[in-house]
Amino acid sequence: MxxxxxxxxxxxxxxxxxxxxxxxxxxxxxxxxxxxxxxxxxxxxxxxxxxxxxxxxxxxxxxxxxxxxxxxxxxxxxxxxxxxxxxxxxxHLGKVVHHSKSLDVYNALETLTLxxxxxxxxxxxxxxxxxxxxxxxxxxxxxxxxxxxxxxxxxxxxxxxxxxxxxxxxxxxxxxxxxxxxxxxxxxxxxxxxxxxxxxxxxxxxxxxxxxxxxxxxxxxxxxxxxxxxxxxxxxxxxxxxxxxxxxxxxxxxxxxxxxxxxxxxxxxxVRESQRLPVRVGTPSETATAVILCNTKLADFRAGKAAIEVGEDHIVVSQEVADALHLQADDQARFVAL
Missing domain, CATH: 3.40.630.30 (Gcn5-related N-acetyltransferase (GNAT))
Incomplete structure (x- = not known):
């Protein structure tokens, strides 16, 4: 993985x-x-x-x-x-306008400004x-x-x-x-x-x-x-x-x-579509969803691609995924559809 x-x-x-x-x-x-x-x-x-x-x-x-x-x-x-x-x-790409009404000349010129x-x-x-x-x-x-x-x-x-x-x-x-x-x-x-x-x-x-x-x-x-x-x-x-x-x-x-x-x-x-739910470790169903999944730790942060089962108030991840992402039962995890 x-x-x-x-x-x-x-x-x-x-x-x-x-x-x-x-x-x-x-x-x-x-x-x-x-x-x-x-x-x-x-x-x-x-x-x-x-x-x-x-x-x-x-x-x-x-x-x-x-x-x-x-x-x-x-x-x-x-x-x-x-x-x-x-x-x-x-x-920054902007514009300046050079315009002479008397000569009927109108030039909008692009500029680059530091x-x-x-x-x-x-x-x-x-x-x-x-x-x-x-x-x-x-x-x-x-x-x-x-x-x-x-x-x-x-x-x-x-x-x-x-x-x-x-x-x-x-x-x-x-x-x-x-x-x-x-x-x-x-x-x-x-x-x-x-x-x-x-x-x-x-x-x-x-x-x-x-x-x-x-x-x-x-x-x-x-x-x-x-x-x-x-x-x-x-x-x-x-x-x-x-x-x-x-x-x-x-x-x-x-x-x-x-x-x-x-x-x-x-x-x-x-960011907008990500969800945060507690983890259960088991065998995700055949209808498991492919997601980007991460734990919620800082120094021990882990993330990766995983197939998970999403319930109403929890997700189910395999033991392999749990081990790789340093997740245990009842830990919070954040995910978004891949």
Missing amino acids: LVVRPITPQDYAALYTCAVESGYGFTSLPVDEGLLRRRIARAQEAFAREHVSEPGEEGYLFVMEDTATGEVVGCSGIEAAVGLTEAFYHY CNDYTGVSELCTLFLREPFRVNQNGRVLSRFRMLFMAEFRDRFSDIAIAEMRGVSDENGESPFWGWLEQHFFTIDFNQADYLTGIGEKSFVAELMPKFPIYVKMLAPEAQAVIGKVHNNTRPALRMLESEGFHFRGYVDIFDAGPTVEAEVAHIKS
Whole structure:
């Protein structure tokens, strides 16, 4: 069974493998030993804080493990509140109107304005599933379980959640959007800029990024064409988030112009439709329902795909599922239809 659980220091080698395999443009998983170890330590701190009444600096990082082999096959994370100590940048896609009544000229022009509008919101991040395991809805589980975690531990997260989608880049990791910025404002390539951001070295953004709105029409055509567009490998993740109620509000990444989508946490489909019921351990009926199921513990959190029988005031899970998700009879569990 594939089970999602909090990351531990013993998972470092597997997390490093995920970072290598994630490739260019995956900002939150840079191939950097120091940063990856710090992320693990920071996650352990977050899971150890039992009493949290509002979102802060906590970063929750999980891994998906094959319980049959002990192999870690993917990772997924949530930032409780972004931008509290380090600026969190986006470009906002807006419009300005140039109008001359006397000449009968009216031009509505798109602009990109550097902003920090998402400061303090929660972020779904660091979602990566290794290639051989992208089957049987495993990716859906690895993404959506986070919504159950947020529903269960509501006070730890903001009222708004966002997810940054990887933008368009070629097989060499080069971004058409960054290519234009590099030519006019920077002397570092996309991969270096992306890596520096991933390891927390963001001061160059404030120092070198243009402070005034950029007219989109000034960009090279190939740069204009990718604004708000996602990398081909990211399309399934975007479709899944859209089905959960996330929407694009005109905010794009400052490096590759990939879209950021947002939703009110209370209105996310998996949050809204999840249920919390006590557990009975037994044999689910033949009409068992396929769900994403999790326990309600923090440091000992477990989640996974399961077939359960849903009664009026309880659910029935198999002994195998109970063991894998650290559930006992009468424990509370949260679930949502898969």
